[in-house]
């Protein structure tokens with residue numbers, strides 16, 4: 069039997085035993101939303117930032133509340149069969165792939181469970197069958213876009229701190245965020261999510277910028293120039309777009325031009341470079357103003373037999389290999405007859421709208437980012453699609469305008485909705501309920517907001533197939549497609 073380090077050795081710790089600042093032996097039971105691990109002590113739930121189900125761990129209680137505790141794993145006492153050796157040198161430090169030490173089959177299992185738990189607890193959807201999660205074809209190098217952050221303070225591992233001659237390194241980095249810390253950035257030496265070429269671009273950019281004498285932006289001080297490097301690759305076209313985001317200091321524009329020439333001459337697959345200036349304090353790689361420094365300012369990608377132009381600030385599915393399967397499932401669940409009017413809400417560059425257009429009478433896409441709408445219109449032309457239209461603007465206003473009497477829009481028979489992580493705005497939900505399309509296909513990247521939104525539909529709509537998709541192996545992120553049919 070196992071028990072609390074601060075309790076009897078032959079009984080489980082009880083709720084009353086648990087004290088903040090003390091260590092206990094716990095059996096990791098499951099993975100829950102957000103990727104945390106869960107153990108239970110009597111009725112009390114203990115959340116740990118990371119652990120593998122089946123592991124027996126010694127954990128330090130860091131927080132005790134009435135309903136739950138938080139703990140940090142100090143030591144793994146016995147290993148789980150679900151554990152696998154992580155391959156990335158930055159595992160444990162990087163905020164990227166926190167499930168890399170969990171066998172892939174096990175990751176899929178827990179993703180399905182999380183969708184089921186969310187729908188049951190948050191949407192009250194009892195008895196809805198959740199299909200098995202569809203695996204990603206690629207487990208590494210699947211991302212076509214990665215965002216790297218500059219910082220004037222490099223985060224060092226304890227080994228690096230011990231190493232001689234590291235003092236200079238404190239002053240400049242370009243890398244990824246340390247897990248759970250928005251303001252700590254470590255030097256990326258390898259990354260298995262994006263291509264090897266992209267990692268080389270990061271290292272070269274870091275070296276060049278450090279040597280340029282132009283300072284990196286301090287996340288805390290909010291001073292300095294270099295802010296973000298976003299690398300976007302057309303996996304099927306070999307084209308690469310670099311998006312450099314800096315603070316607003318025109319005197320350093322020449323440095324951006326010189327860096328661009330240097331990178332383009334060194335990496336022939338870089339086909340375009342865009343420079344954006346951000347005056348925002350928030351750490352987001354979006355600019356207030358952009359200029360194209362080299363090339364056309366866009367790249368092209370192919371998906372499901374279609375060509376897509378993608379601009380620096382347009383959304384495009386980051387795992388294009390699995391996105392094809394996801395879009396096929398959207399069409400399969402929609403079961404088009406060929407006569408329908410379809411609305412594609414939150415359409416990005418029009419990738420779903422254009423993939424369904426040949427199977428329906430007409431499709432209308434809605435999207436807030438102007439660049440994405442421009443891309444969507446170009447993409448329709450590139451693919452010779454004439455029955456797709458795109459409307460720019462915030463959906464919470466545009467949807468009411470589009471369904472108004474003077475808009476001239478056809479009433480949608482089928483609505484496909486693919487909102488951002490925050491889910492649909494209540495005004496969009498309200499408009500959909502009032503319009504009452506016969507079928508809704510909801511594509512979600514967040515089971516919690518999916519469940520919250522579905523709860524509004526269950527009275528009038530039957531929830532049919534719910535199919536999770538793994539677009540993000542080794543991370544807790546889950547994509548999910550749900551079909552809903554209006555009740556008669």
Ligand SMILES: C[S@@+](CC[C@H](N)C(=O)[O-])C[C@H]1O[C@@H](n2cnc3c(N)ncnc32)[C@H](O)[C@@H]1O
Nearest residue numbers: 383385414415416435436437462463486487488
């Ligand atoms: C998850 S992406 C889906 C894009 C597209 N369906 C695809 O598969 O590539 C969500 C999209 O919603 C857009 N968006 C976010 N908030 C919006 C809003 N309030 N109104 C309209 N579009 C919005 C984003 O710009 C983004 O392109």
